[in-house]
Amino acid sequence: MIVAFILACEVLFWVLVLGGLAVRYLLRMRRTSAVLLLLVPVLDVVLIAAIALHLAAGGTAEFGHGLGALYLGFTVAFGHSVIRWVDVRFAHRFADGPPPVRPPKKGAPAVRREVLGWLQTALGCALGAAALGGLILFTGDPERTAVLNGFFTPLAIVMFWNTVIAVWGIVEALSGGSGSGGERSEQPAPVAAAPVPAAPAPDPAAARPSAGPGAGAEPGPAAESGPRTERWGATTARWAGGVLLIVAAASFGAQSLLPLLGGEGFTPPQAQQLVQAGLGAALLAWGLTGRR
Numbered sequence: 001m002i003v004a005f006i007l008a009c010e011v012l013f014w015v016l017v018l019g020g021l022a023v024r025y026l027l028r029m030r031r032t033s034a035v036l037l038l039l040v041p042v043l044d045v046v047l048i049a050a051i052a053l054h055l056a057a058g059g060t061a062e063f064g065h066g067l068g069a070l071y072l073g074f075t076v077a078f079g080h081s082v083i084r085w086v087d088v089r090f091a092h093r094f095a096d097g098p099p100p101v102r103p104p105k106k107g108a109p110a111v112r113r114e115v116l117g118w119l120q121t122a123l124g125c126a127l128g129a130a131a132l133g134g135l136i137l138f139t140g141d142p143e144r145t146a147v148l149n150g151f152f153t154p155l156a157i158v159m160f161w162n163t164v165i166a167v168w169g170i171v172e173a174l175s176g177g178s179g180s181g182g183e184r185s186e187q188p189a190p191v192a193a194a195p196v197p198a199a200p201a202p203d204p205a206a207a208r209p210s211a212g213p214g215a216g217a218e219p220g221p222a223a224e225s226g227p228r229t230e231r232w233g234a235t236t237a238r239w240a241g242g243v244l245l246i247v248a249a250a251s252f253g254a255q256s257l258l259p260l261l262g263g264e265g266f267t268p269p270q271a272q273q274l275v276q277a278g279l280g281a282a283l284l285a286w287g288l289t290g291r292r
Contacts, residue, residue: 002064006071007049013075016040017083018090025095040079045070047132055139066151069135073128077120081246110173118166125155125162154275161279168236244279 016036024033051068055061091097104110129152136145 002051002054002062002068006047006064006068009047009071009218011274012043013079014041016043017086021087021090037083041076044075044079048072049115052135052138055135055144060144061135061147063147065135066132066148067271069126069131070151070155072131074124075127078129081120104173106173112170114166118162118168121162122159122162125159129155147244157275209248215234244277249277 020033020036023036024028047068051065052224055065074100088097088100103113132151134147136142139145252289
């Protein structure tokens with residue numbers, strides 16, 4: 001029941017977001033759009049209130065209760081950025097707005113983006129842990145909320161991989177700084193080559209051998225450092241994602257599928273298995289597409 005309620009809240013989230021943006025940019029009704037978008041946080045309040053009331057009425061916490069607490073934390077942490085991401089693309093598509101700006105991949109802006117992403121995920125984990133702890137304290141019955149204690153481990157796993165991915169992105173951003181310098185050095189080359197035909201005949205003949213190797217030698221290693229770093233990162237992402245998926249599949253098979261084949265009941269996957277599978281799929285997709 002709680003899982004179905006969470007799915008309903010997720011559907012309503014997108015209905016309110018897309019409906020609010022459609023009303024704003026297609027119907028030009030900004031006040032109505034603001035009301036619809038302000039209703040998005042109300043969904044989080046309704047969700048946590050429904051979970052708390054179910055436990056207060058004597059219900060026993062299940063998988064859906066813990067999932068709802070985590071959903072609440074990450075929705076609060078990422079809800080505003082998701083709405084802003086959709087808003088920019090909706091405005092560009094339907095209201096002649098500016099095109100979305102590509103995220104930086106090198107230098108200080110890329111490092112700042114990685115740090116902010118780490119902080120945002122850490123905020124989601126902290127809010128999820130606070131919601132779990134609040135439900136446990138609110139119920140006051142350790143036996144009925146024993147399942148909720150198992151959801152702190154997935155949060156620790158998320159924070160571990162969040163830190164790994166952030167450090168990885170920072171290293172790539174800093175190592176790609178030399179590549180950006182190499183690309184910039186290639187642009188002035190045609191400008192410097194333009195005055196060469198206007199010089200006397202002996203000078204170009206003497207200058208071409210020295211300018212040619214110099215121009216070709218300087219940008220070469222710098223320009224190759226960026227692609228090499230990206231290929232190394234994509235390969236590592238594919239390996240890490242594949243290992244996580246294999247571990248999650250093996251754990252799920254040993255826990256659920258083997259007992260099912262033996263005639264026992266089906267055991268649903270644990271939260272940490274879902275987290276491992278989700279992170280593995282995300283890393284594998286990242287490595288295959290080469291995008292962040």
